[in-house]
Amino acid sequence: PSARRRGVKGFVNIIDGCNRFCTFCIVPFVHGRERSVPTEQVIAEVAALAADGVREITLLGQNVDSYGHDLTPRLDLAALLSRVHDVPGIDRIRFTTSHPRDMTPQLVRAVAALPKLCDHIHLPVRPGNDEVLRRIHRAYTGDEYLRIVDEIRCWMPAASITTDFIIGFPGETDAQFDNRLRLVEQGAFDACNTAIYSPRDVTKVAAYVDVVDEQTGKDRLSALNQIAERVAAAWNRPLIGTTQEILADEVGRTRTNKVVTVEGAPLSIGQLTSVRITDAGSWVMRGEALVPVDDAAALTA
């Protein structure tokens, strides 16, 4: 089964496996090569979740941007998103995880044109230095990555962009790590997921002997987190005073996937509500509820 549900959010697997073989990653060994779920099956699962009260769908895969290349006829993620967009009852659509190499300008434009697609792109960069990127077979340079970020900001100016960093790849020098810190500033990410590299037996990198020692890994993680937090706060502060739509679930989340705690009357689970942002930190914002979006729509109708 590829569909799961959590509250008013549904999660549907659209592709399993990965053909990329980044040298540190175990996924291709565990999940095998990419296999797309047939479009009609995805649509049926989304429709069933919508009929059951789900309002937000997240399409999942190790590399969702590769969706459909193995299907007959051949399809792409943009075509699938357009079909999901037409399913009645679904108000928000997200997808993850993207590979920067496969997040094409055409895909960015297609996503920008679909109103139900949430303004959030998660685009893992891993390291930020070209030599390390080459060593781990990521198939892009830091500049190429930043060009995609620019493309997203151009077509989706309201979008948040989040990323993953892995710290302490074998052989990463201090200078290469500094280069990565610069990329955090240049990418101006809304949030960074960070972790220290840990070897996986079957992978190529696990055989490298030039490991980064534990304390250096911890120091780098701390330095990167401090910058990421400062950059995230700088993005969020200008949102104070703006109105954002949140979907109330276990927590309230904006279309940009930021968490908002709401003061005042409790919100109904599954309700889209307009919120005025009153305070904003790096990860969580506070707000006061305005009229529920759903009620406003009913009044207008």
Ligand code: SF4
């Ligand atoms: Fe594939 Fe992502 Fe693993 Fe690279 S890191 S092999 S793209 S799943």
